Amino acid sequence: MPQKSVNPGSMEIKIDKKSDDLLARIKKTALKKIGPEDTVLVWPNLVYLELIAMMFALAILLFLCLYSPAPLEELASADTTPNPTKAPWYFLGLQELLVFFDPWLAGVVLPSLIMVGLILIPYIDPNPKGKGYYTFSERKFSVIGFSFGLALWYILIVVGVWFRGLDWSWYWPWDDPHMHQPAGAVKLVDLQVILQSTLGLSETPVATLGRYVVSMANLITWGIFVGYYAIGFAIPFLIFRNFYNKLGFVRYNLTMFFFLSMLGVPMKIFLRLLADIKYVLVTPWFNI
Amino acid sequence: MWELFQRIRSVVNKTQAFKSIFRHGFPNNDGNRALVMFSNIILHLHPVRVRRGALKIKFTWCLGGLTFFFFILLAITGVFLMFYYVPDTNRAYGNIKDLGTVIFFGDLFRSLHRWSAHSMVLFVWLHMTRVFFTGSYKPPREFNWVVGVILLSTTLVLSWTGYLLPWDQLALWAVTVGSKMAEASPLIGKAGPFGAELGMNANNDITFALLGGTVVGQSALLRFYVLHCLALPLVTALFIAIHFWRIRKDGFSGPL
Ligand code: HEM
Numbered sequence: 453m454p455q456k457s458v459n460p461g462s463m464e465i466k467i468d469k470k471s472d473d474l475l476a477r478i479k480k481t482a483l484k485k486i487g488p489e490d491t492v493l494v495w496p497n498l499v500y501l502e503l504i505a506m507m508f509a510l511a512i513l514l515f516l517c518l519y520s521p522a523p524l525e526e527l528a529s530a531d532t533t534p535n536p537t538k539a540p541w542y543f544l545g546l547q548e549l550l551v552f553f554d555p556w557l558a559g560v561v562l563p564s565l566i567m568v569g570l571i572l573i574p575y576i577d578p579n580p581k582g583k584g585y586y587t588f589s590e591r592k593f594s595v596i597g598f599s600f601g602l603a604l605w606y607i608l609i610v611v612g613v614w615f616r617g618l619d620w621s622w623y624w625p626w627d628d629p630h631m632h633q634p635a636g637a638v639k640l641v642d643l644q645v646i647l648q649s650t651l652g653l654s655e656t657p658v659a660t661l662g663r664y665v666v667s668m669a670n671l672i673t674w675g676i677f678v679g680y681y682a683i684g685f686a687i688p689f690l691i692f693r694n695f696y697n698k699l700g701f702v703r704y705n706l707t708m709f710f711f712l713s714m715l716g717v718p719m720k721i722f723l724r725l726l727a728d729i730k731y732v733l734v735t736p737w738f739n740i
Numbered sequence: 741m742w743e744l745f746q747r748i749r750s751v752v753n754k755t756q757a758f759k760s761i762f763r764h765g766f767p768n769n770d771g772n773r774a775l776v777m778f779s780n781i782i783l784h785l786h787p788v789r790v791r792r793g794a795l796k797i798k799f800t801w802c803l804g805g806l807t808f809f810f811f812i813l814l815a816i817t818g819v820f821l822m823f824y825y826v827p828d829t830n831r832a833y834g835n836i837k838d839l840g841t842v843i844f845f846g847d848l849f850r851s852l853h854r855w856s857a858h859s860m861v862l863f864v865w866l867h868m869t870r871v872f873f874t875g876s877y878k879p880p881r882e883f884n885w886v887v888g889v890i891l892l893s894t895t896l897v898l899s900w901t902g903y904l905l906p907w908d909q910l911a912l913w914a915v916t917v918g919s920k921m922a923e924a925s926p927l928i929g930k931a932g933p934f935g936a937e938l939g940m941n942a943n944n945d946i947t948f949a950l951l952g953g954t955v956v957g958q959s960a961l962l963r964f965y966v967l968h969c970l971a972l973p974l975v976t977a978l979f980i981a982i983h984f985w986r987i988r989k990d991g992f993s994g995p996l
Contacts, residue, residue, distance in 0.1 A: 491789040495773040498790055499783065505802040506809050513813075513859065517851035524840060527833045528912035530955065537913035540903050542861045542896060547917060556932045559921025570889045573872070574882035582875040584993035591875065598872050738926070738933035 536620050544612030545605050551620065552721050554739055562717070566601075569710040573598075576703045593695075601714055640730035642739075643676070643723075644669040663736040670734065677733045677740065684712040785984050793995035799874065800994070803867035808980065810860035815973065817853040825905070827965035829958050832907040857899050864895045876993040884986040887979055894976045901968040904961060915956050915964070923947045 492498075539547045549558035573594075581590040588595050617623035621633035647653065648669040659666045685708050689696050696704050720740075723729045731739040752758055753766050764775040777788045793799070824843060825835045839846030868888060871877055877885035904915045923945065926933045930945040942954045952959030 491791050492795070493770060493773045494786045494788060494790055495767050495776050495783070497795055498786060501795065501797075502802075502805055505806060509806050509809060509859070510813075513852060513855050516855045517848060521840075521847055521851040522854040523910065524836055524906055525908040525910045528829075528907045528909055530912070532909070534909055534913055537917055539914050539917045540900060541858075542899065543918070546921075555921050555924035556926055556929070559918075560925045560929070560932070567889060567893060570868075570892075571886050574877040574879075574885045577878070580878065583878040584874060584876060585995055586873055587875075595873070602869065737937070 535618050536616060538612070538616075541609060541613050545608035548608045548612040548616070549717070552724050556738065557740065565710065565713060569714075572706060572710070576699070576707045578698060578700075578703065597711060597714075604714070604718060638728050640724070640728050642731045642734050643729050644673045644734055646727075646729070647672055673733050680716070681709075681712055684708060684715075785988075787988065790992070791994065794992050796995065801866070801870055803863055803870050807860055807863040807867050810856045810863060811976070811980065813856045814853060814860065817849045817856065818969065818973075820849045821853055822969060827905070827961050829907060829961055832905065832961065836906045836908070857902060860895055861899050864892050868892060874993060881986070881990045881993065884983060884990060887983045887986065891976065891979050891983060894972055894979065898968060898972045898976060901964040901972065904956070904964045905968065907961065912956055915960070919947050919951055919956060919960075922950055 538544060546558055546563060549562065552558075553562070577591075577594050579591050579594065581587070614625070615622055617627070617629050618632050623629060623633070627633070644667070648655065648667070651669070653668045653672075655667055657665045657667055658671060685705070688708065689704070699707060720732065723732065733740040749766060762776075763779045765772045767773040767776040774788045777783050777786055821839070824839055824846065826832065836850070839850045871885065871888065900915075900918065904911045923929045924932045925935070925946050927935060927938055928940065928946040929935045930940040930942055930947070932940075935945065942948065948954060950960075950963070951957075952963050
């Protein structure tokens, strides 16, 4: 629902007759006269608060410096590769994704999608409620969606920092970090290979596009991949039409694309962990 | 004691030097408290008055302010570290070692720089989380959220470029992991989808541009040094300025 925002630089004044709720909010907030009794001087009230916060932070930092000074390992050498080689902790979530995705996805496309997705948030969330205060009930979908992404990010970091050791194997805190874990017996297979054998499909190519030899099984994996997005886009549209109407065509499609892509990450992880599937989709140029 | 302090202050406040610097008396009455916000360039980032609700710690948790504080600390400790550091693969490691052994306060400043960096990365995420949960990105603050996401990325890249500078094993291999990922970029990386088709190889792809060569070596160290100590701090400072300007212009979203 487009809201007219008069004079965008200053405090907004929204005109939206349809929403009684919004009108009530405006009456309660924007139109309420702010008298001197509602405001306080920044000096000393805010300035002192900031000073105290800074002193606190500095004290904690100094303590951390004494407790754990900056590390320095051996001189850099291209000849000896440490095992494991770990990125800084804030990138370990992405490095952990390397177990489940090829580098172009884990290291480039997914981080780019995260950044673009974050930038788009204010533009795809038209819900006027929950501005300037904490609330869950007034914006359930966006809070759940955002929390889900955050949780994913932090869980992957925790796994990367504390549960990965030699050869990037899984180490419990009580495992000896200096002993290699026995190499797993599992062999990863591509989804199309599984389809081929379980459905007894023929291996003769249905089509050939340059280097790309398309088999029946490969075609089905395309169907599954595209179908995931197609069904994902369709379900809310068919069942929660209200949700679609609120967002409109463009916002709806952007929201669903990012939401489904985010959901796809743990889904692929579970496919790997539960069904030993390496790639869902295989092409000569890229694998997903 | 307090009496004496007050007496000294009232004398100092009347000197020509004090007046030339501060342009008004000590902020212990409302008039001067308002004036100080106008006439001090740093305090001027604030308004003169704020709504009572904006002071609630449980609203902002001081997260944005502390992120800024860490940035300032990083600038101060960083300048100190720059006095002792030469971005040369033969000397860098020794320089850092000296900081820990022979230079007065070297270890303290280096540790403070590192812990501030970790804290800034953590707090920028937490601050973003706060802004999301209070819905403070909603109109008219959409653009400031975008500026924030830019700050999030420059903060991460700043940290990451700094990681290489000690030139120890941790540094080299952490950056190698990153450059391997860049190599896999679609279209512009030699190992990425359609990279080879577009003629990307070790001598012209995105990793080459990032490292100034094919391995993490002298050119990479110099590039990361310049990015870390000059280019990225300037960009970050610029966007922080825009961020703060917009907070003032858009108004703060906090409760009444
Ligand atoms: C270097 C990084 C950053 C610094 C130094 C910074 C600093 C600040 C400060 C001091 C405030 C005032 C309120 C508070 O303390 O919470 C603020 C507000 C805000 N920040 Fe940031 N910030 C940074 C990054 C970000 C990021 C990553 C985002 C979001 C993606 C963001 C979005 C916002 C928004 C929308 C506001 C207005 C909040 C309101 O009106 O309630 N900032 N920022």
